[in-house]
Amino acid sequence: MGRPRTQHQSGTAVAEKTRTEYPKQYKVILLNDDYTTMEFVVYVMETVFMKTPAEAIQIMLQVHKSGRGVAGVFSKQIAEAKIDRVHAEAQREGFPLKCVMEEE
Numbered sequence: 001m002g003r004p005r006t007q008h009q010s011g012t013a014v015a016e017k018t019r020t021e022y023p024k025q026y027k028v029i030l031l032n033d034d035y036t037t038m039e040f041v042v043y044v045m046e047t048v049f050m051k052t053p054a055e056a057i058q059i060m061l062q063v064h065k066s067g068r069g070v071a072g073v074f075s076k077q078i079a080e081a082k083i084d085r086v087h088a089e090a091q092r093e094g095f096p097l098k099c100v101m102e103e104e
């Protein structure tokens with residue numbers, strides 16, 4: 001490891017500063033609707049997004065009142081997997097609950 005070194009004409013190796021690259025992060029955003037029960041949204045917050053009961057209620061109410069809310073921030077792969085899980089569980093219960101992802 002260590003810094004990359006550039007060979008100059010003189011033959012002297014000069015250490016360069018590296019730029020640290022981070023993987024992109026994505027917000028998973030929960031959307032409001034008129035049919036999904038509050039209880040199911042709280043259940044999803046607790047089981048898919050690992051929120052405490054108090055956090056789960058707070059996020060659910062925020063979505064209910066304002067139309068949307070952030071369930072969490074994840075790498076692309078994890079965000080996609082969580083969204084798939086929410087949609088699968090909602091469909092199984094017959095609820096139209098939807099979430100989307102947005103690059104942070």
Ligand code: TYC
Binds near residue numbers: 030032034036
């Ligand atoms: N608005 C729903 C109701 O009154 C509750 C709800 C909250 C639905 C959050 C979806 O993402 C949601 N039953």
